[in-house]
Amino acid sequence: MAPHPPAQRETSCQSLEDLGAWLAARDFGRLEDDALPMLLLAVHGRDFTRDFREEFAIEDDWAPALERTARAVGRAFDFLREDAGIPYLGLVPRPDALPLLCRFFHLHPQPPPAARMRLSHWLWRHALFDTAQASPAGALASLALLTPDVNASVRALLDQLGPPPPRGWERYSQPGMAGLASVADRVEATALLALKPRHLLTGAALEPVPLLEIQGAVAFLPLFPPPLSGGSPPPGPGSDLLLTLANQVFHPVLAPGRSLLGLVRTGVTPPVVFPSHALRPDALAALRQGDGAAFLALRRDALVTHIRAFIRARTGADTGVGASIPEE
Known part of the structure; x- marks a missing residue:
């Protein structure tokens, strides 16, 4: 049962359920119910790996605790969206960083x-x-690095982790399937969304949160039909790219009779839209000449270039802070 503060205290969040609803209204996605007690404990410097009932006594005044948690989580959401470039909670690459x-x-x-x-x-x-x-001990050790000194806190986190390694990042710049289940999926999806995708028919900017809330991973739609579920890609040039981000665009499902591939191929789409989906002129030319394999290969190359640049920028490799990420 969620805790409730004394009736005489006025607060915008009277319970953990209220806290979850308030955070959901921030248009960033909904936290899982079991995450709320964990974040409440983390905000207050408690052991968030334990049952919150073991850390907070029943007689504790929950009102200020809930208010502090709401403010802190709200600021964290703003940071993720505005500073880290992550437009949706479900795209946070490693959710263990949230506490x-x-x-x-x-x-x-x-x-x-x-x-x-x-x-x-x-x-x-x-x-x-x-x-x-990831382990409870490691998470608590990181939490202990945070002190009232803001610069020392950030420096301690970076020192604990060290600079980007010379190798090991390559797997994130090879477009895999954007299913959102793995860290690589979420990195690739976030990189694609950084291009600010537009509607292929109207040219209007697409809002990530409502589309992801409605369609989930299916918001990354295939251009060429993928193989049947459980089946292997059909033989032929480019078939190995059908189940990768090279064959996917972030887009709402179209009305019956409309085809994403048809919109791209026929030239009905406003030209300003194509760069927002990493669709370069060479790839579009190949598609319109009927060379689907070349189209997929060229779009894969465009995505590799974009994701590499995205990773360099987001990890600070281009700022001279820590080791640089190699080109090859």
């Missing part, structure tokens, strides 16, 4: 821009290059 971020923004409600930038570098390096197995 630490919430604690950070409780301690530092308004960190300076430089600290926010370096914290974003930490978040992406943690997602891409931290090969250590």
Whole structure:
């Protein structure tokens, strides 16, 4: 049962259920119910790997705890969207970073821009290059690095993780299937969304949150029909790319009789839309000449280039902070 504060205290969140609903209304996605007690504990510097009933006594005043948690999680959501470039909660590459971020923004409600930038570098390096197995002890050790000194806190996180390694990042720049189940899926999907995809018919900018809330991973639709479920791709040039991001665009399902591939192929789509889906002129020319295999290969190349640049920017490799990510 969710805790309720004393009746005389006025608060916007009277329970964990209220807290979840308030956060969901921020248009960033909905937290799982079991995440809320964990974040409440993390915000207050408690052991968030334990049952929250063992950390908070029944006689505790829950109102201020819920209010502090709401503010901290809200700031963390804003940071993820505005600084880390992650438009939707379900695309956070490593959700195990969320308790630490919430604690950070409780301690530092308004960190300076430089600290926010370096914290974003930490978040992406943690997602891409931290090969250590996630464990409760490791999570608590990271939480203990956060102190009232904002710069020391960020520096300690980066020092714990170290700079990007010379190898190991390549798997994130090879477009796989954007199913959102793995870290690589979410990195690739977020990189594609960084292009600000537009509607192939109207040219209107697509809002990631409502489309992902409705369609989930199916928001990344295939251009060429994929093989039947459980089957192998049909033989032929380019068949190995049918189940990769090279054959997917972020887009709402079209009305019957409309085809994404048809819109791209016939030239009905406004030209401004194509760059927003990593559709370069050479790939479009191949498609219109009937060479689907060349189209997929060229779009894969465009995505590799874009995802590499995205990773370099997000991890801080282009700022001279830490080791650079090699081109090959």
